[in-house]
Amino acid sequence: MSEAFGDARTIPASTEVKTILKQLFTAGDFQEQRDAWRLGAALGISQGKVHEKGSRGTFQNINSLDDEGFFAAVMLGRYPRLTPEERLKKLVDHAEWGVREIDRMVRIGTFVPANYAVKESKT
Secondary structure, eight states: OHHHHTTOOEEEEOHHHHHHHHHHHHTTSOSSHHHHHHHHHHHHHHHTOOOOOSOOEEEEEHHHHSTTSHHHHHHHHHOTTSOHHHHHHHHHHHHHHHHHHHHHHHHHTOOOGGGGSOOOOOO
């Protein structure tokens, strides 16, 4: 799905989000920082929320965050008119909001990881 994000090889994140991801991992809320980032991106996309402020530096390789191309497919379908660079920025904007939202829920005690787990079908 290289057409979704063009030639991008890495995903950026703000210093604040990198700190939050480290804290979530250290606290044992997530097995890996990328798991928290993925959930944050999914939350941001599903809620249509973004955080666009601040500078961002390299976070992780795009293939480690979207190894199955899920986010590429969703973003391409949701934002077909954006350029690949704009689409990647929009994904990061969604993740920036979502990671902050996870942090907010953790701080006020309303984050329940089981609410975001894949449910098995009863068929």
